[in-house]
Amino acid sequence: MQIIIICLTILGRPMPIFSCLRTPQLIPFALTLLLAGTQASGANSSRPKNVTSTDCEASISQLRRCYEQPPALWPKPTIDEGIDYQELGLIPPPAKPDAREQKLRILGERLFFDPILSASEQLTCASCHHPDQRFADGRRTSNGHRFQEGTRNSPSLLNTGLRDTWFWDGRASSLAEQAIEPMLNPIEMAGTREGIESRLNNSEHYRAEFQEIFGDHAITLEHAGEALETWQGTLRSRSAPFDRFLRGNRDALSDQALLGLHLFRTRARCANCHMGPLLSDKKFHNIGLTYYGRKLEDLGRYNVTKKPADVGRFRTSSLRDIAATGPYMQTGNFPHLRGILAMYNAGAPRPKPKEHQLTDPLFPQTSVLLKPLNLEKHELDALESFLLSLTSGTANRRVVGIESKN
DSSP, rough: OOHHHHHHHHHOOOOOHHHHHTSGGGGEEEEEEEEHHHHHHHHHHSSSOOOOOOHHHHHHHHHHHHHTTGGGGGGOOOOTOOOOOOOOOOOOOOOOHHHHHHHHHHHHHHHHHHHSSTTTOOOOGGTTBBBGGTTTSSBSSSGGGOOBBSSOOOOOTTTTHHHHHBTTTTBHHHHHHHHHHHHHHTTOOOOOOOHHHHHHHHOOOOOOOHHHHSSSSOOOHHHHHHHHHHHHTTOOOOHHHHHHHHEEEETOOHHHHHHHHHHHHTTTTGTTTTEEEEEEOOOOOOSSSOOTTSSSSOOBTTTHHHHHHHGGGEOOOOOOTTTGGGGGSSSSOOOSHHHHHHHHHTOOOOOOOOOGGTTTTTOOOTTTTTTOOOHHHHHHHHHHHHHHSSSSSSOOOBBBBBOOOO
């Protein structure tokens, strides 16, 4: 029909395609249209619309056709009632800075790598957030002032500007607040407000830089926090195979990784918490790792809100660059992704109260979102392959000091 209308436009009367082919001046044009129409018809007939997971799972080629569509047309994810799901997507780039913000970014980057912010003048922000470790540090927990060991794993700062709260328990409501707290923590950088501000104000170079941005005022800790926030907010993951797949390179994911993506969104139930560009709902969940009444006890979000329901809840980690940011969880006790997959496949730990804990209002409850999955080995392999596709470049890096201390 499309070709007849075109012939009508050119010749002033309807003409079937084969009549067009008998018209010398239209032969090249008609052949092109005929080929395009055939290809479009074939593509439309093979492209699944409103497909179900069962349709897609008929074969790997069918699964690939399902996921070659825009994400909005992918198979419906397995999401529990009440979950506000956001489809997986690309990381948004940092906004283009104005002149003031660009100066803040430059100043923030300099401060990030300067030991002037620590009491000993030997530690920097990069001591726990190495650029070559994807702004994590590869340790179970980090060493701070005088080699004191922290209690929680240092997460990557990549994409940190896209979060709503900071720290594992969400106690910081701004990235500036997150940047300042380690400077004053006696275990981490062990500084004091007076000491840090004095050192910055006594630096000729820093006085000039801060005055250019903030005016002729004494440098404050809040000024430093704003600069660090502005620069850290620009940190982004680089393009990973999954990003290239989303941009249209359908060969960027292997068949195994593609199956992993499908499982991730459906039977593995990962998308209930890991969603959107960050692959995180930015919320807090208890996944059974509170270690209640044990050496590693950590009450998590409860320490911030004092709500019993928040005992053992921790922020959902982003899965961006996951293959290169281990060890995992707030304790850093999981050196390998496969161990985490095995834990979730079993339904996660569900501690049972002892007799003296039966009436304890703070006894932690593992999230109801976690259920036994009963995935087979090849499906766990596929999930791991998909997780690897979320990491840019090579995942080769050191993992330091992994030792279970349950």
